[in-house]
Amino acid sequence: xxxxxxxxxxxxxxxxxxxxxxxxxxxxxxxxxxxxxxxxxxxxxxxxxxxxxxxxxxxxxxxxxxxxxxxxxxxxxxxxxxxxxxxxxxxxxxxxxxxxxxxxxxxxxxxxxxxxxxxxxxxxxxxxxxxxxxxxxxxxxxxxxxxxxxxxxxxxxxxxxxxxxxxxxxxxxxxxxxxxxxxxxxxxxxxxxxxxxxxxxxxxxxxxxxxxxxxx
Numbered sequence: 192x193x194x195x196x197x198x199x200x201x202x203x204x205x206x207x208x209x210x211x212x213x214x215x216x217x218x219x220x221x222x223x224x225x226x227x228x229x230x231x232x233x234x235x236x237x238x239x240x241x242x243x244x245x246x247x248x249x250x251x252x253x254x255x256x257x258x259x260x261x262x263x264x265x266x267x268x269x270x271x272x273x274x275x276x277x278x279x280x281x282x283x284x285x286x287x288x289x290x291x292x293x294x295x296x297x298x299x300x301x302x303x304x305x306x307x308x309x310x311x312x313x314x315x316x317x318x319x320x321x322x323x324x325x326x327x328x329x330x331x332x333x334x335x336x337x338x339x340x341x342x343x344x345x346x347x348x349x350x351x352x353x354x355x356x357x358x359x360x361x362x363x364x365x366x367x368x369x370x371x372x373x374x375x376x377x378x379x380x381x382x383x384x385x386x387x388x389x390x391x392x393x394x395x396x397x398x399x400x401x402x403x404x405x406x407x
Contacts, residue, residue, distance in 0.1 A: 244303065244304045244305035244407070245268060245303040245304045245305065246271075246301070246303040246305055246307060246405050246406070246407040247261065247262050247263055247268060247271065247301070247302045247303040247405075248261065248262040248299060248300070248301065248302065248303075248403060248405050249261045249262070249299070249300045249302045250275060250278055250297055250298070250299055250300075250403065251278075251297060251298050251300065252277075252278045252295065252296070252297050253296045253297060253298060254282075254294070254295045254296045254297075258277040258278050259277075260273060260275030260277060260278060261273065261302065262405075278295075278297060279295065280295050280297065280380040280401060281293065281295070281337075281339075281353075281380065281382045281397075281398070281399070282294065282295045282380070282382055285323050285396055287384040288384065289384055289385065289386045289387070289388045289392075290383070290384065290385075290386040291383070291384055292381055292382065292383040293381070293382045293383075294379060294380070294381045294382075295379070295380045296377065296378070296379045296380075297377070297378050297379075297380075298375045298376065298377050298378070299370075299375065299376050299378065299403055300370070300373075300374070300375040300376075301369075301370040301371065301372055301373065301374055301375075301405060302373075303372055303405075303407075304372050305372055305407050306369065306370070306371040306372055306407065307369035307370055307371075307405040307406060307407050308369055308406055308407050309369050309404075309405070309406040310366050310367065310368070310369035310370065310376070310403075310404070310405060311361055311364070311366060311403070311404045311406075312341075312348070312349075312364055312366060312401060312402070312403055312404075313361070313401070313402045313404065314356050314357055314358060314359055314399055314400070314401050314402075315357060315358070315399050315400035315401070315402075316357060316358045317357055317358070317399075318334035318353045318354050318356070318357040318397055318398070318399045319397065319398050319399070320332075320333050320334060320395060320396070320397050321395070321396050321397075321398070322394060322395065322396070323394050323395055323396040324394050325394075326393070326394045327393070327394035327395060328390060328391040328392050328393040328394055328395055329391045330388075330389075330391040330392045330395065332354070333388075333392055333395045333396070333397045334352065334353040334354040334357065334397045334399075335352050335353075335354040336352070336384060336385040336387070336388045336392055337352060337353040337354075337382055337383070337384060337385070337397055338350075338351070338352055338353075338382070338383045338385060339351065339352065339353050339356050339380065339381070339382050340380075340381045340383075341364075341378060341379070341380055341381075342378070342379045342381075343366075343367045343376060343377060343378050343379075344367075344377060346365055346367060347365065348364050348365050348366060348367075348378070349363060349364055349365075351363075353382075353397055353399055356399060357399055369405065369406075
């Protein structure tokens, strides 16, 4: 019998197709799993995160009508710097007489999420004298006649005239430790018009900006 009859050719083709199919399936299995057998274990870390904290400040007056200012009032945490016109640490008393004292108490709070590493108080460069009302004395050194005492608890932060306070270096202040997140630091400002002030000091006023700063 011829080995090339149609029936024999058909059987050979069928066997070849089966073998090819088996080999193809095996190769596909290898390509999908990388191996034909073995043990596998794995861990995927899904919480790999990092982020930044917030340092922010709030000042609250505890004398007279309560008032609050925040460092974020000037444009949010991106600027984190604001001017506060509702808290007058010199008391705002423009009718003082020689020997009288005006006292103001405030607190400075760290309203951020991280502790401050430094805490400073920086006065403006100049204590500015101006006229108070329409009847004014001729003295030009009222700032030297105003004594300023700043305390925090039992600690005297500064003691001297408003003129000396102006542009005072950081070394002039005995500042409390920088507060942790959520902590507050109390301060009291006592401003006294010197007993030696005579008629030439009537009808005058003085002002000096003061800047609190946290750093982290």
